[in-house]
Amino acid sequence: MRHIQRIVLLASIILMPSALQTIAGRTQQITGADDCKIVRGKDLIDPQAPILSAYRVEQPERVQKPRVDLSTSEAARRFRTVFRQQVSRGPNYAGHYRVVVWGCGSSCSSFAVVNVKTGRVLDIPDGQSMSGVDFEVSDFVTGTESDYTSFRYRKDSKLLIVIGAPDEDAAKGGVFYYLLSGEHLKLIHFTGVKKNCL
16 A cells, blocks of 8 residues: 555656646746736826826815715715724825725725815715726836825825726726816826737
């Protein structure tokens, strides 16, 4: 019995490298085919896209008691703990606003913008969740105060950049540029994903 176990062990050691090569070859083929699905920063470059520094806030504010008014948003009521925790850290966008982000599934983030002086939650046009499952864009628009992969914003700018596929619809994926005007976010530019996979 021990003799058979040794033979099986020896055979597995000898055969393992070729089995691993076969597995590695398949993995390489799959990776090559799937590479076309992956969106990188270079696939989102658009010379016509707005930039954060073009929409500066005169003076970012320090808010002594940041607050959220849960009555202004269904999402804020449902995810009140996340809203309260994030808003308590103060503004991170456009002077006295806070971009609040919470998970909505694997590689999916929902978001809202809160005026931390009044507590009002602003409406987001065209949905409030972004899927980033095929987006590897850490190199896209760097130097921001964003803590999340799908968002780019700064405390001294009114421009909010959102990257991904809205409501998990990959056909609509790209970069959405929102401008804060008054108490509203307005979509001012969209850049679709540019991939050459032929």
